[in-house]
Amino acid sequence: MPLPKAELHLHIEGTLEPELAFALAARNGVELPYADTDALREAYRFSDLQSFLNLYYGLMAVLRTERDFEDLANAYLARAAAQGVRHAEIFFDPQAHIARGVALGTVVEGLWAALGSSEENHGVSTRLIMCFLRDESADSARETLEAARPYLDRITGVGLDSAEVGHPPVKFREVYEAAAALGLRRVAHAGEEGPPQYITDSLDLLGVERIDHGLRCMEDPELVARLVRERVPLTLCPLSNVRLRAVDTLADHPLPAMLDAGLLCTVNSDDPAYFGGYVDDNFTAVRSALGLDEQRLRELARNSFLAAFLADDEERRARYLAEVEAYDFG
Numbered sequence: 001m002p003l004p005k006a007e008l009h010l011h012i013e014g015t016l017e018p019e020l021a022f023a024l025a026a027r028n029g030v031e032l033p034y035a036d037t038d039a040l041r042e043a044y045r046f047s048d049l050q051s052f053l054n055l056y057y058g059l060m061a062v063l064r065t066e067r068d069f070e071d072l073a074n075a076y077l078a079r080a081a082a083q084g085v086r087h088a089e090i091f092f093d094p095q096a097h098i099a100r101g102v103a104l105g106t107v108v109e110g111l112w113a114a115l116g117s118s119e120e121n122h123g124v125s126t127r128l129i130m131c132f133l134r135d136e137s138a139d140s141a142r143e144t145l146e147a148a149r150p151y152l153d154r155i156t157g158v159g160l161d162s163a164e165v166g167h168p169p170v171k172f173r174e175v176y177e178a179a180a181a182l183g184l185r186r187v188a189h190a191g192e193e194g195p196p197q198y199i200t201d202s203l204d205l206l207g208v209e210r211i212d213h214g215l216r217c218m219e220d221p222e223l224v225a226r227l228v229r230e231r232v233p234l235t236l237c238p239l240s241n242v243r244l245r246a247v248d249t250l251a252d253h254p255l256p257a258m259l260d261a262g263l264l265c266t267v268n269s270d271d272p273a274y275f276g277g278y279v280d281d282n283f284t285a286v287r288s289a290l291g292l293d294e295q296r297l298r299e300l301a302r303n304s305f306l307a308a309f310l311a312d313d314e315e316r317r318a319r320y321l322a323e324v325e326a327y328d329f330g
């Protein structure tokens, strides 16, 4: 049985496996520019974030109906449960669907059909986090937040993803203020490809409670000290970092140094269908490539529950944490 953990950095669209993509393409009469699943997997040769995003947005064409989003989420939740995930906070990219003519209601209702019954069906509690695309305008983000008003009982927070460099946090200051006023929790991708300043600005200008990735904080010792002092969780995604060339090899990943520095690190899968593994695959990979011992692995699992948006259910958090402490690595 894998180590119990929460997954806090997971794009649901990034769980679209080639087999499901072809099945949905057939169901919806969508033509894919790949002969078969092998040809599609062959296309997964990324040189950076943008080359991945081009393929990621393209493949979303197969997601059209509520049932498609429900099937996508159920497939992820089943895999996550098998990898020890007890709690998943799931990102989705509404603008990428609205731009293709798929209504926000279709996306949210479809995802909710799976998430709302996930505890019973998969033994995984869930939260939904709506991400703004940072390479789209601030106006578009504002419109998206406005469109989400009918669904806010299902949406726990907002995030910021897509192409990072050249799209600094300040662009989204007002929309994050509006999100906070609506009672939404706030996170943002920062310091994946962008500079450490984007991490600082996400904290100071956007009021985020967690940093997604945050890898490049290591270039700024003062920022590291602040993140440690303020106990800001970082949602790291090691296999993603290798595939998108944020690090050269897994053995070069700064995770051990980050833990030694006292940072509240978590390990997550980001876009597991594209990056070669789900969350426990990430744990297994860092364990062998970086020589993390059982104490460090348990710390990562503990951190995932400490960083989870479970303030409305502290009893549950305590139960999950007790499971981590009781886990026997065998």
Ligand code: HPA
Binding pocket: 011, 014, 049, 056, 161, 162, 163, 189, 192, 240, 270, 271
């Ligand atoms: O790793 C990521 N970074 C930025 N945007 C994304 N959208 C999906 N995955 C990612």
Ligand SMILES: [Zn+2]
Binding pocket: 009, 011, 161, 189, 212, 270
């Ligand atoms: Zn991400």
